Amino acid sequence: MRPYKVVCHMATSLDGKVNGKNFDTPTTLFFGEEYESIHQKYHYKAWICGRVTFEEQVTYGKQVDLSKYPDTDIPREDFIADTEADAYAIAIDPSGKLGWEQGTIGDDYEDRRGEHIITVLSEEVSNRYLAHLRTIGVSYIFAGKSKQLDLKLALDKINRHFSITEFLLEGGGYINGSFLSAGLVDELSLILIPLVEGTQQSVPLFAYGDNPFQPGVEFILEKVEPLANSGLWLRYRLKQ
Ligand SMILES: NC(=O)c1ccc[n+]([C@@H]2O[C@H](COP(=O)([O-])OP(=O)(O)OC[C@H]3O[C@@H](n4cnc5c(N)ncnc54)[C@H](OP(=O)(O)O)[C@@H]3O)[C@@H](O)[C@H]2O)c1
Numbered sequence: 001m002r003p004y005k006v007v008c009h010m011a012t013s014l015d016g017k018v019n020g021k022n023f024d025t026p027t028t029l030f031f032g033e034e035y036e037s038i039h040q041k042y043h044y045k046a047w048i049c050g051r052v053t054f055e056e057q058v059t060y061g062k063q064v065d066l067s068k069y070p071d072t073d074i075p076r077e078d079f080i081a082d083t084e085a086d087a088y089a090i091a092i093d094p095s096g097k098l099g100w101e102q103g104t105i106g107d108d109y110e111d112r113r114g115e116h117i118i119t120v121l122s123e124e125v126s127n128r129y130l131a132h133l134r135t136i137g138v139s140y141i142f143a144g145k146s147k148q149l150d151l152k153l154a155l156d157k158i159n160r161h162f163s164i165t166e167f168l169l170e171g172g173g174y175i176n177g178s179f180l181s182a183g184l185v186d187e188l189s190l191i192l193i194p195l196v197e198g199t200q201q202s203v204p205l206f207a208y209g210d211n212p213f214q215p216g217v218e219f220i221l222e223k224v225e226p227l228a229n230s231g232l233w234l235r236y237r238l239k240q
Helices: 026-042 051-059 107-112 127-136 151-162 173-181
Strands: 005-013 046-050 088-092 116-121 139-142 166-169 187-193 219-227 231-238
Touching (some): 005 026, 026 107, 046 051, 051 107, 088 151, 127 139, 187 219
Parallel strands (some): 005 166, 046 088, 046 166, 116 139
Antiparallel strands (some): 187 231
């Protein structure tokens, strides 16, 4: 048995999508606030998102200038900058693409401001990027030699280094799919938005990229709570 639990907390349309051109309406913005308020209700110390979600919602595609750092070998060992933080934002960023500028979430994401950033990398990232993370105080964990990371190894290490026992997995669809196929999702917390998104290209709740054929995973309904504006909050636990 793992010494930690993972709850996948997401807001989805009626057709199971997590983004798309119709996700910008006043209705979906309302459910964005519900999403945040339920996130707070969990009182978990850590949440996890994929590189694409962090780029879209936190770093806004910023790139840092790495040319000021020397290309000196840095051992591929975990770097722990802060074990006393009140909360942790965990990014799955195998290639080191995210343009972090400080060791905590900044003013651009007010609800999560001040939370310490942990990034999960592959050993392929550059020495200069590691030097940058050390300089600004972002913690980093290695979870694989190449881009396809071992997510269980990542959570095992974070559990050990930071004593975190509860994680909210908060999308997007590809990172959710990766955690689900690694057997790392224990519960679902789904906000059902009364909207059919409809866009073909929009991302589903669980997505699998190049490996679309996955065994089915069953869940048991634990609780249903109506929300304002015809929404629902659904909670499921994994069927063992
Ligand atoms: N409705 C909601 O509740 C909600 C919540 C969160 C996000 N979203 C939306 O979801 C959308 C983004 O979703 P997304 O599915 O495209 O992206 P994502 O899940 O945020 O990030 C996907 C990226 O994570 C990395 N990754 C995923 N699995 C991995 C694995 N096993 N090993 C190593 N790296 C792995 C890869 O990064 P690299 O490409 O760098 O290799 C991959 O491209 C955004 O539009 C966002 O707004 C919605």
